[in-house]
Amino acid sequence: MDSERPLPALDLPLVSTFTTSDLLHVRILRSPVAKGRIKSIHIPHLPRGYRSIMIDDIPGSKTITVFGTEIPVLARERVSYRGEPIALLAGPDPARLQEAIELAHISLEEEEPDFTFSQFNSDRIAARCEYSHGDVELAFSIAQSMAEHEYHSAALYHAAQEPQGAVVWFDYDKLTIRCASQWPYLVRSQVAAVLDVKESEIVIEAADPGNHLDSRLWYPALLAAQAALAAVICGRPTRLILDRREDFLYTTLRAPVFSSYRSSCDKNGKLNAIDARIIINCGAYGVLAEEMAKRALAAASGAYSADNLRIQCYAVQSNLVPLGPFAGLVMPQILFAAERLIDDCARLADIEPVQMRRLNLLEKAAELGLVKRKKNIPFDELVESVCGISDFNRKHASFELVRKRHSDPAGQPGRGIGLAFGYQTPGGFITGSGTAASTVEVELTKEAELIIRSSSIPGTAGTVHIWKQIAADIIGQEPETIHFEPLRTGSLPDAGPSSHSGTITIISKLIEEACRAISQRRFREGLPIKVKKTMRPKNPVPGGPVDGCAWGAAVVELSINSYSGEPEVHGVWLSVKAGRILSIEKARNTLITNTALALSQSLYEHIPLEDGQIPEDANRCYHLARANQIPPIQVLLADSEDKAAIAGVGDLPFCLVAPALANALSQARDTPWQTDFASGMPGGGYW
Amino acid sequence: MNIQFILNGEDIQIVAEAGDRLSDILAGRHYSDSVHQHCGYGVCGRCMVLMDGLPVNSCLVPAYEVRNSEVISWEGLIQTPEYQLIEIAWQTHKLELCSFCRPAVSLLMASLMDSSSRPSDAAIEETLSALNCRCTAPERLFAAGRTVVNLKEGRNKPDVR
Numbered sequence: 148m149d150s151e152r153p154l155p156a157l158d159l160p161l162v163s164t165f166t167t168s169d170l171l172h173v174r175i176l177r178s179p180v181a182k183g184r185i186k187s188i189h190i191p192h193l194p195r196g197y198r199s200i201m202i203d204d205i206p207g208s209k210t211i212t213v214f215g216t217e218i219p220v221l222a223r224e225r226v227s228y229r230g231e232p233i234a235l236l237a238g239p240d241p242a243r244l245q246e247a248i249e250l251a252h253i254s255l256e257e258e259e260p261d262f263t264f265s266q267f268n269s270d271r272i273a274a275r276c277e278y279s280h281g282d283v284e285l286a287f288s289i290a291q292s293m294a295e296h297e298y299h300s301a302a303l304y305h306a307a308q309e310p311q312g313a314v315v316w317f318d319y320d321k322l323t324i325r326c327a328s329q330w331p332y333l334v335r336s337q338v339a340a341v342l343d344v345k346e347s348e349i350v351i352e353a354a355d356p357g358n359h360l361d362s363r364l365w366y367p368a369l370l371a372a373q374a375a376l377a378a379v380i381c382g383r384p385t386r387l388i389l390d391r392r393e394d395f396l397y398t399t400l401r402a403p404v405f406s407s408y409r410s411s412c413d414k415n416g417k418l419n420a421i422d423a424r425i426i427i428n429c430g431a432y433g434v435l436a437e438e439m440a441k442r443a444l445a446a447a448s449g450a451y452s453a454d455n456l457r458i459q460c461y462a463v464q465s466n467l468v469p470l471g472p473f474a475g476l477v478m479p480q481i482l483f484a485a486e487r488l489i490d491d492c493a494r495l496a497d498i499e500p501v502q503m504r505r506l507n508l509l510e511k512a513a514e515l516g517l518v519k520r521k522k523n524i525p526f527d528e529l530v531e532s533v534c535g536i537s538d539f540n541r542k543h544a545s546f547e548l549v550r551k552r553h554s555d556p557a558g559q560p561g562r563g564i565g566l567a568f569g570y571q572t573p574g575g576f577i578t579g580s581g582t583a584a585s586t587v588e589v590e591l592t593k594e595a596e597l598i599i600r601s602s603s604i605p606g607t608a609g610t611v612h613i614w615k616q617i618a619a620d621i622i623g624q625e626p627e628t629i630h631f632e633p634l635r636t637g638s639l640p641d642a643g644p645s646s647h648s649g650t651i652t653i654i655s656k657l658i659e660e661a662c663r664a665i666s667q668r669r670f671r672e673g674l675p676i677k678v679k680k681t682m683r684p685k686n687p688v689p690g691g692p693v694d695g696c697a698w699g700a701a702v703v704e705l706s707i708n709s710y711s712g713e714p715e716v717h718g719v720w721l722s723v724k725a726g727r728i729l730s731i732e733k734a735r736n737t738l739i740t741n742t743a744l745a746l747s748q749s750l751y752e753h754i755p756l757e758d759g760q761i762p763e764d765a766n767r768c769y770h771l772a773r774a775n776q777i778p779p780i781q782v783l784l785a786d787s788e789d790k791a792a793i794a795g796v797g798d799l800p801f802c803l804v805a806p807a808l809a810n811a812l813s814q815a816r817d818t819p820w821q822t823d824f825a826s827g828m829p830g831g832g833y834w
Numbered sequence: 835m836n837i838q839f840i841l842n843g844e845d846i847q848i849v850a851e852a853g854d855r856l857s858d859i860l861a862g863r864h865y866s867d868s869v870h871q872h873c874g875y876g877v878c879g880r881c882m883v884l885m886d887g888l889p890v891n892s893c894l895v896p897a898y899e900v901r902n903s904e905v906i907s908w909e910g911l912i913q914t915p916e917y918q919l920i921e922i923a924w925q926t927h928k929l930e931l932c933s934f935c936r937p938a939v940s941l942l943m944a945s946l947m948d949s950s951s952r953p954s955d956a957a958i959e960e961t962l963s964a965l966n967c968r969c970t971a972p973e974r975l976f977a978a979g980r981t982v983v984n985l986k987e988g989r990n991k992p993d994v995r
Contacts, residue, residue, distance in 0.1 A: 357968075391874065774975055
């Protein structure tokens, strides 16, 4: 699949560079409190050419519907998070709009907000699911000892290259919207509902999403609806682009997760019982609550099993911004807890971490509660290779000796090495509109050019390159003769949401199948030949280590700086097996890039909390790692299996790096590290 | 205040407010589409331009400091022969950069080529870390930087460490 050709550029337009002479800017008047009832809104007198827009100005639906959850386009009576949109102001001069926003006054009856989520009332539960086998309580009652563990994962900011936004203009009888969405057809349907027009009257033009970490899953639909509303009411093109501070404070963040476990194991290290309680903070409105809870349920014990298992998962609403969409959609937080658990159990049982994992690994055909595995987990292959290149076994034994014998009990041993083993599930959602089918159309024209039509957003030029190469290999044409239709709704079939590596796992397969069909018909039928292929996930099981997963093992080595007390990572090693790999080059680059991002998240990216809320200036304290702060990263890719399914690997580093780093930190600090933020206890407490 | 400067080889004369920054002029008045005002405090690097040959975050440069300076944005850079060397380096190392990082990385690499002496590996890494690029693996970015320097010095073999 790899070729020596230079990569083509991903030439999607940008939202922020769009301009036209009669453009109006749109600013959002936001709630100053996290929970309350709106009593009155006073907006200062606006000069001619300016306009304020309230909820009653909306001609159609007052809400957008995402994965079955309704989110108000503008708040009417109640506000559910600080920064919730209450009104829109549109006008030609952004400075005057900002002035009007500052002079506007919202009178509210403030109520006690709910920010915490480790404890909650039943009315805050947005989704709940449970699974159990065996008898956990009985197992604990006869066990020699039982251990309790708690793990925390914090919210994270996606830090995509361009803050979110949308521009809207009129193109003859159509309303055209440019926004960087992962799901253009969701944007179209929601905007049409809000404006009460036919979907065919709206055209969504895809913009470059940058490295978005799944932050563009649904939020662009809200901004596009607001910008389109202003455009229709004012009768002029509009631009609504958040500044970096707004993007940080008011768009979706990663959902924080609190996991508490009780576990017991026998003297050999075999887990007898695991009792897990996982709580996911979904923020306001509980978008994706069911999806996240089900994923968490299937992943709560990681790649391991116990004779007695009980898992309870809750997705809980709070008065923070809507939380959830982020690389891996809750899987990294859950696998962090599972991998920390197995390491803590190994430590308590005084067993080597590799041995502990091997002993408790899910067996072939093991019952997961949701699905049975048919294939073996490639544990030995991956762990042996990653331990080999990192010299894990020797270093771990050596650092353990230092840890157990260090002279100053109040001090820290200072060095650690950690292992993590995990997986990435195949792409696809299981709930709500996310289960919609993905469709791709391929046409071989009379001029023997191949046109691929898909609304899937490729993310990088490398993905486009892979798709072209797939088609070129099957059809037997040069990649230069293969073209993609511009990414606009209307002319393209709906490919569903471009997330969870779905662009690679689903769209690649559809392109492959369509090209094979064309190849078979090519010399039997006249040109043009058009083939449409659709895929709907069959009995999708999210989260669990099902067959078809990509598997990986990671090792992180670090030391504690004796002056600053901060961890210094010396190296990261990854070993990955991902079924059929379409491009080794691209897979390796993705793994290294995302490992660097995952390290940045664990070491530097911290959102502080102030009275349970994110401070207004938190974006200024949010540091991203610079390229020269990233330690050496080594990736081993197992051989591609030609007959295996295509598996995505992009989320694997987010699932593996944080637990490996926390396991290393636990050894280096000689204390179990409970959070996936590595640099000191965040803000004196946890999320 | 009246400010005169050279942007991509053209004389520009503007009237600026006391609080205006170079990014307000370049992006706000649409002189350059590649300059983005995202963070506004010199962290993201997406408003990068070359000012008198040095890379600067234009959001940190007061407008008055630009007086009589020469500013090169990405639109100007792509007209130069140096840009072709940068493209060769990208292709050699298969850099996949988004539309936001591409201009800033190009300008940083151009600044490396402008150095009077050959930059060390550490200097190359330091320079290319001025941008918060999340598109590609750091090692590839640095390797491309070394290749650019090699190409500029006439060494035809790209650095493929």
